[in-house]
Amino acid sequence: MAEHHPGGYRRHRRQPIGKRDPDERTGDFEEVWAEKWDEQQLAEQGERCMDCGTPTCMGGCPIGNIIPDWNDLVHRSDWKEALERLHATNNFPEFTGYNCPAPCENSCVLAYNDDPVTIKSIERAIADKGWEEGWIEPEPPEQRTDYEVAVVGSGPAGLAAAQQLNRAGHHVTVFERNDEVGGLMRYGIPDQKFAKHRVQRRVDQLREEGIAFETNAEVGGNVPVERLEDDFDASVIAVGSQKPIDLDLPGRDLEGTHFAMDYLTQQNRRNVGKDVSGPDIDAEGKNVVVLGGGDTGADCVATAHRQGAEQVVQIELLPKPPVERPPGNPWPEQPQTYKKTYAQEEGAVEEYNVDTNAFVDTDGDGRVDTLEADRVIWEEGGEGPPEKKVSESNLEIPADLVILAIGFEAPESTPFDPLGAEINDDGTFETDEAMMTNVDGVFAAGDAKMGPSLIVWAIGSGRDVARHVDQYLTGESDLPPSLETSNEPLVSM
Ligand SMILES: Cc1cc2nc3c(=O)[nH]c(=O)nc-3n(C[C@H](O)[C@H](O)[C@H](O)COP(=O)(O)OP(=O)(O)OC[C@H]3O[C@@H](n4cnc5c(N)ncnc54)[C@H](O)[C@@H]3O)c2cc1C
Incomplete structure (x- = not known):
């Protein structure tokens, strides 16, 4: 286990890998993150880890990353060993090192009354270094079944x-x-x-390991x-949970109201010169309203800025979360607090407690131009959940483009109906403790099993x-389970 470096957190303030300046980065679709990071800086950040007796960070990590170990290895500049330790629990550490909301950092013991260790930056740096040095290579199996x-x-x-499985x-x-x-x-x-080249080089690695992609x-x-069932001995349904939640409101069918995924996918495709399907959705010169205060909404806000929107308003029905942890939400629970997103750093208007009533076409050209809404307050009343009361009605917000980013309902499961796989009330695939559906040999994983x-x-x-x-096919398995999502007790490998 890690060597103890008492007091590193007193010597060094938290300093994660930075982002590019908002004014500069909204001018392109390149990553917002600073490209370069400093090894010495990361080594110091690793030293802030206290190697706690009970590493609550690991409890906060859904895959049980062995965080104190690689913090320490980075502190000691043993990057290769750090990469091995990271890959032991995570196949794709750059997917998380760049994208994870880092529940581990919220659970870090330092976060009790100080700034947590920059675990996410350290993870990203280990993965970056692994690719730069050529340490991440295809690992085909020695024997095939x-x-x-x-x-x-x-x-x-x-x-x-x-x-x-490969x-x-x-x-x-x-x-x-x-x-x-x-x-x-x-x-x-x-x-x-x-950036998509980070996805592609993993796909290349998997292909070189012998996986076939269709x-x-x-x-x-x-x-x-x-x-x-006919051609395979087992199968895994990992189709995600991408059925969007819609709003059944007047004017929903007007031109200019779109789902977030249609909007975001078009821009992903444009960035690599691919055709887009359906009508072109572009925010250039428009008053954009994004419905939904979550991360998908934030991604739409940021995309609209880059497309040259005139104004972007992000609307959330619920109240703005508090800055400090509210009572009943103590450490190491995940904090229910406000966090400014990268998109909001770039300057959108944030509106909370706003309940949309209709999308309106005032000039009769068939396109939305105004969003009608009420401002609401949420009243705590007795036993039940807070009740919504209108505090100001008939708000009108300019809206030439409305993006619905209010979440996802469930997996698109109908293609699998002929198999007879059971579906839960929430639309996810029903599975047993071995993650198998009621159809023999057909398993489910990811958002398709868990929901978004x-x-x-x-x-x-x-x-x-x-x-x-693997166990189903061969009766045993040497593959390790992850810590939290496993339905079995953790066995050490
Ligand atoms: C806009 C947006 C931003 C997000 N940002 C973050 C983030 O920053 N950090 C984070 O941790 N999470 C983020 N998430 C959530 C995260 O992307 C998902 O939780 C994760 O991708 C789920 O992985 P998955 O493999 O289960 O499914 P998906 O990634 O949804 O992949 C499912 C795949 O199955 C394919 N598929 C579906 N049906 C079929 C079929 N019948 N036949 C063949 N293929 C099929 C789909 O085309 C898709 O490619 C974000 C989600 C969205 C929508």
Whole structure:
């Protein structure tokens, strides 16, 4: 385990890897993150880790990353060993090092009354260094089994499952309905948050390890779903949870109101010179309203800025969270507090407690130009949840482009209906403790099993399902489970 460096947190203030200046970065779709980081700076940040007896950071990490170890290894400049330790629990540490909201940092013991260790920056730096140095290479299995496994969906869950199963020696084919592999990390998450070459080099690694990818291949569409049972010994449904939540309001069908994913995907495609499907959605010169105060909404705000929007307003129905932890939300719980997003740093108007009533076309040209809404307050009343009361009615907000980013309902499960897989009330795939659906040999993982979540959970779920599939096929497995998503007690490997 890690060497103890008492007092590093007293010697060094928290200093994560920075971002580019907002004025500069809104002029392009390049990553917002500073490209370069300083090894000495990261070594000092690693030294801030207190190597606590109970590393609560690890408890906060859904995949149980062995954080104190790699903090210490970075402090001692043993980057290669740090990378190995990181890969032991996480197939794709740059996916999380760039994108994770870092629940580990909220659970860091230092966060009790000080600034937490910059765990996310350290993770990113280890992965960056691994690629730069050429330490991340294909690791094909030494021996192959005769088993064929299908993975449906190529997001972080599908890719993690595929890599683990392939490393266990099985023949893995990944089916992806899009023209490119990567799930929401390819089409969804904007390039300014995560550059696509980082996804592609992992795909290349997986391909070189022997995984077959079939793109433009929709299982239940142009690939008959029966193939899962006819051609494969086991299959993993990792199709995500991308059915968007809609708003049934007057004017919803006006031109100029769109779902977030349609909007974001178009820009991902434009950035690499690809055609976009459907009407062109572009914020240039427009008054943009983004409905939804979450991270998807933030990505839409940031995209609208880069497209040259006149004004961007981000609307949230709920109140603005407090800056300090509210009573009943103590450390190490995840804080229910306000966090300024990278998009808001770039200057959008944030409106809380606003309840949309209608999308309106005042000049009769068939396009939305105004959003009608009420300002509300939330009254705590007795036992039940807070009640919404109108405090100011008939707000009118200029809106030439409205983006709906109010969340996702469930996986698109209908293509799998012919299999007879059971679906839970919330629309996710029902599975047993071994992550298998009621259809023998058909498993589910990632957002398709959990509902909309995070990349880190998807990776953990992909690792877990791989272990279960391996066990199903061979009766045993040397693949490690992840810490939190596992349905079994953790066994040390
Ligand atoms: C805009 C946006 C921003 C986000 N930002 C972050 C972030 O910063 N950090 C973070 O941790 N999480 C973020 N998330 C959440 C994160 O992206 C997801 O939790 C994660 O990608 C889920 O992984 P998955 O593998 O389960 O599914 P997905 O990534 O959704 O991948 C599923 C794949 O399955 C494919 N598919 C679906 N049906 C079929 C079929 N029938 N046949 C073949 N292929 C099919 C889809 O095309 C897709 O490629 C964000 C989500 C969105 C929408």
